[in-house]
Amino acid sequence: MYDAFDGENLRWEAVLKRDPAADGRFYCCVRTTGVYCLPSCPGRPHRRNVFFVATKGEAARAGFRACKRCRPDRLAAGSIEDRIAAIDWTWIGDGLDHDGFASLGRLLNDEECASLAAAYRADRDFRSTVTMARHGFGAGEYKYFADPLPPLVGDLRARLYARLTPVANGWRERFGDDKRYPTDHRSYRAICAAAGQARPTPLLLSYGPGDYNRLHRDIYGSETFPIQVAILLSEPGKEFEGGEFVLTEQRPRMQSRAHVVPLAKGDAVAFAVNERPVDGARGVYKAQMRHGVSTVHRGRRMTLGVIFHDAA
Ligand SMILES: [Fe+2]
Numbered sequence: 001m002y003d004a005f006d007g008e009n010l011r012w013e014a015v016l017k018r019d020p021a022a023d024g025r026f027y028c029c030v031r032t033t034g035v036y037c038l039p040s041c042p043g044r045p046h047r048r049n050v051f052f053v054a055t056k057g058e059a060a061r062a063g064f065r066a067c068k069r070c071r072p073d074r075l076a077a078g079s080i081e082d083r084i085a086a087i088d089w090t091w092i093g094d095g096l097d098h099d100g101f102a103s104l105g106r107l108l109n110d111e112e113c114a115s116l117a118a119a120y121r122a123d124r125d126f127r128s129t130v131t132m133a134r135h136g137f138g139a140g141e142y143k144y145f146a147d148p149l150p151p152l153v154g155d156l157r158a159r160l161y162a163r164l165t166p167v168a169n170g171w172r173e174r175f176g177d178d179k180r181y182p183t184d185h186r187s188y189r190a191i192c193a194a195a196g197q198a199r200p201t202p203l204l205l206s207y208g209p210g211d212y213n214r215l216h217r218d219i220y221g222s223e224t225f226p227i228q229v230a231i232l233l234s235e236p237g238k239e240f241e242g243g244e245f246v247l248t249e250q251r252p253r254m255q256s257r258a259h260v261v262p263l264a265k266g267d268a269v270a271f272a273v274n275e276r277p278v279d280g281a282r283g284v285y286k287a288q289m290r291h292g293v294s295t296v297h298r299g300r301r302m303t304l305g306v307i308f309h310d311a312a
């Protein structure tokens with residue numbers, strides 16, 4: 001499918017036609033304005049001022065901002081495979097290595113967010129429900145999906161895993177661990193099962209007014225994949241207020257540092273589950289990461305959590 005817009009001339013032709021089928025296949029950087037656009041943007045740049053890039057990450061790295069008219073940063077079109085392929089994984093890997101988290105941008109569209117949020121009421125899709133206050137986890141509720149996962153969730157889990165494995169293996173290497181994560185998720189699930197962890201961990205979280213999630217790590221046994229992904233399914237400021245995604249990092253002999261990751265509806269963030277390697281003066285040391293959600297003040301905040309190791 002990429003072939004249809006391979007080559008400068010075909011791409012420029014798509015821009016002239018404002019072809020929506022080209023959206024997400026490539027992006028147009030406009031030198032004169034410093035913005036990057038979708039091929040279907042109503043703006044009319046001159047050919048000599050435009051160059052093409054394959055991903056939003058490339059455009060951002062070249063110093064371009066997302067166009068306010070066509071909002072390439074809000075595009076979530078095409079198959080999950082195409083959307084994940086369009087993410088600049090080198091950039092994401094650098095972010096994870098440097099900060100312990102990285103925004104993946106918008107991964108799900110409004111319809112997908114709504115259908116996942118609505119699935120929360122269908123009890124047959126889930127293996128268990130956790131009332132957070134009962135366990136001292138915070139206030140709110142979440143549900144773990146049962147196997148087989150809904151196709152969208154299963155697709156996201158397997159494809160994100162494959163993209164994050166190189167980073168996770170890099171972390172193992174820096175920690176001096178000889179083991180490596182397999183590149184496909186099916187093989188990794190077999191490793192989890194052999195460790196007695198055979199129940200799926202993707203989950204939907206539902207927070208109403210006054211609800212929050214204490215800083216924590218999602219660990220379910222000895223087998224842990226060091227990175228996980230969360231996707232916000234509700235629109236901040238409209239469907240809910242408050243409820244910020246928070247990460248903290250604790251380095252040896254230092255006080256904790258907090259990060260607030262701004263997310264819009266459909267946005268995904270990848271972050272360290274627990275420990276991540278940091279280069280110090282005397283070699284690599286472990287920084288401890290925790291994540292949580294600040295208090296929701298109004299409305300309902302729904303999230304999809306994609307954890308890659310299974311639970312006991
Ligand atoms: Fe969590």
Ligand SMILES: [Zn+2]
Pocket residue numbers: 036037038041042043067068069070071
């Ligand atoms: Zn534009």
